[in-house]
Amino acid sequence: xxxxxxxxxxxxxxxxxxxxxxxxxxxxxxxxxxxxxxxxxxxxxxxxxxxxxxxxxxxxxxxxxxxxxxxxxxxxxxxxxxxxxxxxxxxxxxxxxxxxxxxxxxxxxxxxxxxxxxxxxxxxxxxxxxxxxxxxxxxxxxxxxxxxxxxxxxxxxxxxxxxxxxxxxxxxxxxxxxxxxxxxxxxxxxxxxxxxxxxxxxxxxxxxxxxxxxxxxxxxxxxxxxxxxxxxxxxxxxxxxxxxxxxxxxxxxxxxxxxxxxxxxxxxxxxxxxxxxxxxxxxxxxxxxxxxxxxxxxxxxxxxxxxxxxxxxxxxxxxxxxxxxxxxxxxxxxxxxxxxxxxxxxxxxxxxxxxxxxxxxxxxxxxxxxxxxxxxxxxxxxxxxxxxxxxxxxxxxxxxxxxxxxxxxxxxxxxxxxxxxxxxxxxxxxxxxxxxxxxxxxxxxxxxxxxxxxxxxxxxxxxxxxxxxxxxxxxxxxxxxxxxxxxxxxxxxxxxxxxxxxxxxxxxxxxxxxxxxxxxxxxxxxxxxxxxxxxxxxxxxxxxxxxxxxxxxxxxxxxxxxxxxxxxxxxxxxxxxxxxxxxxxxxxxxxxxxxxxxxxxxxxxxxxxxxxxxxxxxxxxxxxxxxxxxxxxxxxxxxxxxxxxxxxxxxxxxxxxxxxxxxxxxxxxxxxxxxxxxxxxxxxxxxxxxxxxxxxxxxxxxxxxxxxxxxxxxxxxxxxxxxxx
Numbered sequence: 001x002x003x004x005x006x007x008x009x010x011x012x013x014x015x016x017x018x019x020x021x022x023x024x025x026x027x028x029x030x031x032x033x034x035x036x037x038x039x040x041x042x043x044x045x046x047x048x049x050x051x052x053x054x055x056x057x058x059x060x061x062x063x064x065x066x067x068x069x070x071x072x073x074x075x076x077x078x079x080x081x082x083x084x085x086x087x088x089x090x091x092x093x094x095x096x097x098x099x100x101x102x103x104x105x106x107x108x109x110x111x112x113x114x115x116x117x118x119x120x121x122x123x124x125x126x127x128x129x130x131x132x133x134x135x136x137x138x139x140x141x142x143x144x145x146x147x148x149x150x151x152x153x154x155x156x157x158x159x160x161x162x163x164x165x166x167x168x169x170x171x172x173x174x175x176x177x178x179x180x181x182x183x184x185x186x187x188x189x190x191x192x193x194x195x196x197x198x199x200x201x202x203x204x205x206x207x208x209x210x211x212x213x214x215x216x217x218x219x220x221x222x223x224x225x226x227x228x229x230x231x232x233x234x235x236x237x238x239x240x241x242x243x244x245x246x247x248x249x250x251x252x253x254x255x256x257x258x259x260x261x262x263x264x265x266x267x268x269x270x271x272x273x274x275x276x277x278x279x280x281x282x283x284x285x286x287x288x289x290x291x292x293x294x295x296x297x298x299x300x301x302x303x304x305x306x307x308x309x310x311x312x313x314x315x316x317x318x319x320x321x322x323x324x325x326x327x328x329x330x331x332x333x334x335x336x337x338x339x340x341x342x343x344x345x346x347x348x349x350x351x352x353x354x355x356x357x358x359x360x361x362x363x364x365x366x367x368x369x370x371x372x373x374x375x376x377x378x379x380x381x382x383x384x385x386x387x388x389x390x391x392x393x394x395x396x397x398x399x400x401x402x403x404x405x406x407x408x409x410x411x412x413x414x415x416x417x418x419x420x421x422x423x424x425x426x427x428x429x430x431x432x433x434x435x436x437x438x439x440x441x442x443x444x445x446x447x448x449x450x451x452x453x454x455x456x457x458x459x460x461x462x463x464x465x466x467x468x469x470x471x472x473x474x475x476x477x478x479x480x481x482x483x484x485x486x487x488x489x490x491x492x493x494x495x496x497x498x499x500x501x502x503x504x505x506x507x508x509x510x511x512x513x514x515x516x517x518x519x520x521x522x523x524x525x526x527x528x529x530x531x532x533x534x535x536x537x538x539x540x541x542x543x544x545x546x547x548x549x550x551x552x553x554x555x556x557x558x559x560x561x562x563x564x565x566x567x568x569x570x571x572x573x574x575x576x577x578x579x580x581x582x583x584x585x586x587x588x589x590x591x592x593x594x595x596x597x598x599x600x601x602x603x604x605x606x607x608x609x610x611x612x613x614x615x616x617x618x619x620x621x622x623x624x625x626x627x628x629x630x631x632x633x634x635x636x637x638x639x640x641x642x643x644x645x646x647x648x649x650x651x652x653x654x655x656x657x658x659x660x661x662x663x664x665x666x667x668x669x670x671x672x673x674x675x676x677x678x679x680x681x682x683x684x685x686x687x688x689x690x691x692x693x694x695x696x697x698x699x700x701x702x703x704x705x706x707x708x709x710x711x712x713x714x715x716x717x718x719x720x721x722x723x724x725x
Contacts, residue, residue: 007250009243010162016134018254027139027256031131037067037117038127040135042109049106049262053322056108057101059094061086061128063115063395073393084430085394089113089125091431093132095535096147096178096186104263111136120396121164126151129178134247140256147185148243149178150236153192159232161239165396172222174438175232181241181248184541189229189532190438194219194446194485221443221485223528226550233543267316272307272323280307281327288328288343291511300324329515336496336503336512343511344373351491351507351556356471356567358479359574366480366574368567370472373509374462376415379472381454381480383579385625386614388451405441406453409433409469415461416510432466439470439490439523439531445483449623450581452482463509464492470523470531471564478568481578487568488530489560490523493549495541504549506556520546522553526561581625582632588620590643597679601642609635652677654707659720664701667694674705674717682707682715690719 002020006013017030025041032038050056063086064079065072072079082090093113101109113128129149137146153163153171160167168174169192176188224232276284280303287299304321308314335341340348352373361367366381390403409432413420425433436456444452454476456469467490474487494508495518505512513519518541523531529550534541586594594615595602602613611626613635622639626632654660654676662674662682671685672694684705686694697703705717 003254005250005254007246009246010239012162016251018138026141027135029131029135029138031127031134033127034122035117035119036122036124036127037115038124038131039114039116040128040131041112042135042139042141043112044107044109044141046107046259046261048108049264050108051106051264055098055101056106057094057098058108058110059090059097059132060110060112061090061093061115062112063118063124065395067115067118068120068395083392083394084434087427087430088434089128091427092125092149092176092178092186092188093129096129096149097132097136099185099535099537100143100145100147100180102142102261104266105142105261106264107141107261109141115395118396120398121166122396123151123162123165123168124395125149125176126162130243130247133178134251137247138251138255140259142258142261145180146244146248146251147178147180148240148247149176150239150243151176152232152236152239154232159235161236173224175236177233177236177240179237179240179244181244183536184233184237184240184534184543184546185536187233187532187534189224189529191222191224191442191528191530193442194221219446219485221525221527221530223524223530225528226547226554229529229532229550230543230547233546237543267319267322269319269323269326272320273327275311276307276323276327281331284324284327285331288331288511291328291343297325300328332511332515333496333498336505337498337501340503342505344509348503349506349552349555351559352509354560354563356475356563358475358567358571362574363577364480364574365578366476366478366482368472368475368479370468370475371460372464372468372471372507374460375464375468375509376458376460377465377468377472378457378459379454379469379476380457381452381473381476381482383480383482384451384453385612385623386451387612388453402451404449404451405437405444406451407433407437407440407456407469407473408453409436409456409458409466411458411461411465415458415465432469435466435521435523435531435533436469436473436490439488440473440477440484442530443474443485443488443525445485448483450482450579452477452480461510463511463513464490464507464521466490467492467521467523471560475564475567475571479571479573481573486525486527487561487564488523488525489557489564490521490531491553491556491560493520493522493553493556494518495520495545495549502545504545504552506552518549520549520553522550522557524557526558579625580627580629580632581623582629582636583621583623584636586620586622586640586643588617591615591617591620591622593643594622594639597681605635605638605642609638611635652680654710654715656707656709658707659704660707661702661704662717664697664699664703667697667699669694672697674703676705676715680715682717684717684719688716688718690721692719 003018005016014033022028022041025043027042029040111132113132115124126149133147136143151162152175153160153168155170173192174190178186287303290299304324308317308320332343355371357369359367360369364380365383368379370377391400393400409429411429454473458465470488470490477484492508494505494512494516496503496516517537519535521533611624614623624632624635660676662676664672665675666673673681674684675681704720706720708716708718
């Protein structure tokens with residue numbers, strides 16, 4: 001029997017509809033706030049226990065175009081593969097729920113969240129997170145804790161919890177935190193934008209005998225200090241506790257009876273562990289030293305095969321390998337906790353050796369090869385115009401947007417010595433690229449209006465490749481003469497804990513990431529943090545430990561930034577290939593003359609001078625990109641000549657609703673282009689043919705049309721029959 005549960009949280013009404021839809025799933029919940037509706041479901045397969053050592057969880061977040069009254073754009077009118085926003089949202093949910101799965105849980109589990117309806121100003125990531133958490137809490141799987149997520153920003157000094165999207169755009173930062181009522185599980189932070197904080201008077205100058213104050217506009221970036229962040233996280237923890245308790249109270253009477261799941265087969269490893277410690281411990285310690293230089297574990301497998309062969313127990317290879325990994329983990333963690341030393345001999349707060357080379361690619365606009373230990377990132381920056389920007393639209397966007405700063409992260413298998421063919425970007429690659437982008441984007445000079453794409457190729461990896469990407473990308477941008485207000489550096493922190501004892505690690509490698517309890521990435525400048533991401537494996541982390549980690553990360557960031565600044569001072573620019581640009585303004589209503597009919601004039605200019613052009617219809621700004629100043633100046637002179645010609649055709653203005661006779665000039669799959677005056681065509685869309693098909697018309701036919709709308713040369717028409725005239 002279905003039922004509805006209503007709650008009020010953060011000043012907003014929410015409701016859960018239970019046992020009404022998706023009833024074949026183990027758990028399903030219809031979550032609604034305002035006009036935003038999420039359907040979250042959980043299913044699992046109890047017929048097979050996955051014996052591999054990982055949580056077999058898949059989180060899927062999908063958006064339907066009908067949720068905002070749209071039909072999917074593009075040639076195929078059906079939702080295709082998930083977009084970046086969907087993938088990143090699924091990752092947030094996954095990283096928040098995965099730590100709560102019990103040890104030895106081996107059932108394939110899938111959580112699916114569908115955005116069925118969406119307010120244009122609603123935060124779909126928060127909605128998806130909390131719907132999925134409620135669904136998991138109510139399921140028959142053994143989860144006793146409610147997870148809750150909050151988004152936080154600050155506007156004019158005021159902290160706002162779960163802001164609308166329009167509020168979030170105005171905020172100083174974007175902080176997403178998830179946790180239980182007792183502990184934090186996941187943190188994602190990014191600074192946003194810059195403030196025009198002051199106009200500094202410079203020495204007065206004279207203009208026509210009148211003193212004029214010369215000024216310089218300065219921008220303040222919105223980094224956050226460690227202490228500020230901790231205080232905000234304390235408030236976030238309170239909100240998370242409030243939300244989790246509200247959800248628990250509302251849903252506790254509807255929670256399914258928890259199953260007793262079949263655990264993974266546990267082979268008694270005690271004899272093998274004892275044997276390894278007695279006879280092979282020194283050999284294993286040597287192997288661990290080699291493991292500190294690679295993310296691959298083939299040395300452990302070879303070691304386990306050797307033991308299995310010696311014992312004549314090849315059939316028990318997997319158990320022996322598991323015992324080897326247990327002892328290895330114990331050694332690594334013990335060295336850190338009780339000896340204060342790491343597998344590669346470093347101190348707990350020591351950073352691996354760093355080398356930086358700039359402009360290693362002679363034909364690229366800017367490049368940097370950044371190496372930290374056995375992690376190596378090649379970042380390449382390319383500059384372009386508006387035509388190079390990525391066009392995108394999220395589900396709730398009213399119109400398409402331009403992404404003018406892109407950062408793409410690639411992780412080929414050879415970076416860890418594996419033989420795997422290249423494929424499309426993975427969830428991990430999208431997530432790491434997004435983190436690096438969030439660290440650098442708020443540091444771009446707001447007056448720089450070019451499109452920039454940075455690609456980070458991970459050539460070697462032994463931990464912290466996303467942080468190496470941030471360092472390399474910052475320098476690559478400088479090498480391409482992209483104006484950055486400040487450099488950003490990134491560092492990956494780790495945590496090892498047993499009971500009350502813990503140790504915080506700086507610049508973790510793959511071995512420590514695997515055997516540690518936390519992966520905590522922090523990026524920023526000398527003045528504070530621009531981006532941060534935390535994933536915890538313990539089931540939560542205390543804020544005092546987090547604060548200590550932030551302070552330790554600050555020291556590491558300063559060390560790296562000093563090396564980066566030294567490298568930037570010695571950049572030799574690829575002047576021959578750096579793009580050159582020239583900007584000027586014309587009357588906005590003359591931009592259409594530069595474009596010409598169907599883009600004919602601008603295409604001719606581009607072909608004639610070998611340049612590219614960005615045109616702003618609103619401001620009249622013209623920006624030319626080319627290989628030489630002579631080339632661009634010639635194009636500018638030509639453009640000015642075009643718009644100054646007395647015979648430049650003006651746009652005829654047609655009265656809306658007027659009926660005209662025109663000639664069909666072109667047939668396209670979506671309609672007819674009809675010439676209404678010399679070099680002026682209007683579109684007669686296929687939907688305006690009064691039931692006729694395109695086959696009923698031929699090029700050259702004279703037809704009567706009605707003017708429906710006009711915006712410059714963009715004219716929409718409808719067919720008029722003789723009897724309608």
